[in-house]
Amino acid sequence: MPSPSDFRKAFGLGVEQVLGGAWRITSSSFGHEVKEQNERYEFPASLEVEWTAGSSGGSGGGSKRGADRRRRELEAAWEQQTREKRIVYSAYGSPYECFFVKLPKVTPLDDGGSSYQITALGRAVRRRDIPTLKEERAAERTAAGGAGEVSNEDERRYLSGYRVIKSRFGTSKCSICGQTIDPGVKIAKGKGDTGRGGWAHAICLVQQMKSKAGGGSKQGGRKKTEEEAAEEAGSNSSSSAEERSEAEPPPPKRQRKAAGAAAKGGRSGSGSGRKGGRGGKAAAVAGSQRGSGSGSKAKVGGGAAGQRQRASTRREE
Known part of the structure; x- marks a missing residue:
């Protein structure tokens, strides 16, 4: 009344x-x-x-x-x-x-x-032919493109940890949207310490939870996409290497042995070349030293022979 x-x-x-x-x-x-x-x-x-x-x-x-x-x-x-x-x-x-x-x-x-x-x-x-305030507000929200009352499924899914009742008076305001809470509308409030902040429209609380859940799934989706892209790139590179290895069959056994011997010979040849180069230099130095020694010996020998020839000539005279 x-x-x-x-x-x-x-x-x-x-x-x-x-x-x-x-x-x-x-x-x-x-x-x-x-x-x-x-x-x-x-x-x-x-x-x-x-x-x-x-x-x-x-x-x-x-x-x-x-x-x-x-x-x-x-x-x-x-x-x-x-x-x-x-x-x-x-x-x-x-x-x-x-x-x-x-x-x-x-x-x-x-x-x-x-x-x-x-x-x-x-x-x-x-007057039963006139809509109640709850019905009027619901019609206004629907006409404005807003959501109506919270469904039983959403209430069970999102508001299991909340106290949900129907408002009795039209004096309070929703802690989320700030609008006056009409009589007969479902309102929700957290239990215990989570209940601080006043009552809110149950539909506003559910929409807020859905919005937060949607934002988190979008970020998770982007992160997952990047990880999948990196994983896909790695699998593509390994697949390409496998494809190349499959496209180029391994050489026969003889060819592998010959290639191994050639590689070994190349390494030993390069080492011998380095050793030969060092030996050639030492031989050249030794030759030059021997040449200089032979020349000095020849000069000494030549001088002694001349002296003997001059001595024999004097005796004959």
Whole structure:
């Protein structure tokens, strides 16, 4: 049912509000009675009003005629204020059609007709043909391209560690989207220490989890792609080497032996060449030394032979 304060607010009958531009409400009290649970309620109302000096309704004040005129003006102001029916929603978001029944009872509180008491009866009837606040918000979200209520599957999958209930009042705001939480909508909150931060729409929480999971899978997908590319490149290179080895058959056994002997001969030949080069240099040096020695010996021998020839000539003479 609508609360008495919501009923009063819908008709503008709170304290300090004005009726007809001349009557200020000084007291306003609304009760409630259950006539049929979730279907029909009544709101007995009692208000006190005071004539505001200086308004047009104050003519003839102090006389009986003037008091009657003020009372008629007050009744007309009340009728104008409460004529139209209002749709008021309960704390659960259910719509009720609210109105006043019968004519109010107007009782003067003084002899001068400057203050009166109004006694009236309000009524609220459930309107099943009007969507609830939950249905209206869901339709608005769907029309705007948003998601509706969280599915049972998503609730089991993502919210197993959360406390999930249906909101009872439309006063809190979602801790994720910041919008007002409508009555009857599923809301979720973490259990224990994870429950800090307030309630959130269950659908908002699930969408946030899906978004985070999607971002992680995308990064993992990119990393996996790079690893697969490196692995594929390595396998391609090894495959190419295997293909080349398969495309070029190994040489026969004789060819392998000949190739091995040639390689061995080349290594020994290069070593002999290096040794021969060093031996040639030593032989040249030794030859030059022997040549110089033979020349000096020949000179000595030649000189001795000349001396012997000259000695024999002298003897003959």
